[in-house]
Amino acid sequence: MSPNESVILNRSNINDQGLYSLTCGSVAKLIQLNVIISSEKSVTEGEAAGFTFHYFTAGKLGRYRVERNKQLVFELDLTSGNTSQGSGFENRTSVAPHWRSDGDLTLTLQRVKPEDRGDYIVQVFKDNKREHVQAVRMRVSPTPNTEDRNPEQITFTPQPPCKEKTALICVSVAAVLLIAGAFYCGQKNPRICVSGGAADGGAGTELEMPPYTDTPVPVVNGHA
Structure with missing residues (x-):
């Protein structure tokens, strides 16, 4: 417990997730702790990026949602199958066509841009509650520069004196x-x-x- 009466949980893991009750005298406070599994990804500009995510989708109700820096990237209604794409991500995001039967909700982001870098939150909502959460920090590397060439510049290569055919x-x-x-x-x-x-x-x-x-x-x- 810290001096400001906050409880600090060190070295948390997935098993620490749950509902916590903090009681001080006659005052009790309930806190839901969600432990997020995080990872990092590095992608070269122009390539495709995949955010691996699996979830039990057979007969499951809810919404699958991906956000970047708290802004919508992609959302899938697990009941109707309708999708939504955030501004700047139109026609670049998709999930596997057999996501309902396979439970594979891995999101693919095509033609990655430098401005796509940031923290992505992949999650499922059911009854306005988070069922499962993952976090990915994506870095975007610039495309390797190619050597600039001037098409009008002509280079003459000196020929060896008097050899063979000459x-x-x-x-x-x-x-x-x-x-x-x-x-x-x-x-x-x-x-x-x-x-x-x-x-x-x-x-x-x-x-x-x-x-x-x-x-x-x-x-x-x-x-x-």
């Missing part, structure tokens, strides 16, 4: 450059370097070539 292209390019270099050398210098010997493993050979001159146009009677 060898023929590389040889052709080298030949063109060699011919172009020889022509330029002939224009500027009568001495042209021929690299054939060097390519065969020997020293380069120099060939003496006459200077390049235009052939003069013969002059006849002073006219070209």
Whole structure:
């Protein structure tokens, strides 16, 4: 008992549930203690969450109700089978189709959103009294971020020089450059370097070539 005359029940379990009478002198007070079994659940955004709950439903009257932070999520009339869904949970909640014969009142919440996190109370009411209560604290994890990609960005991958299929292209390019270099050398210098010997493993050979001159146009009677 605490200093303010409150009775504290430590380490309570399911067997502590029941009706308690507190008497002080001539004053008696009745207190109904309900022990709630609680659990935790972690769900990734966009996935489905299931709140496991079983109850004796054969011929049973009452209402099956699920609340989040004291707001309606889902309610099922066990007599008529009519259902109600809370604001923000429309078309996302359901129970198994054979709940009446199987007693399986597990609630499925589809397409979980970040704002769905919170404390859920799953319970059955009969004659305005709670028959059975469970509590679930649900946490919602964000969807893993995917790497942002710019579709307009183009990345060029450098290719290895002269390998396999590209060898023929590389040889052709080298030949063109060699011919172009020889022509330029002939224009500027009568001495042209021929690299054939060097390519065969020997020293380069120099060939003496006459200077390049235009052939003069013969002059006849002073006219070209």
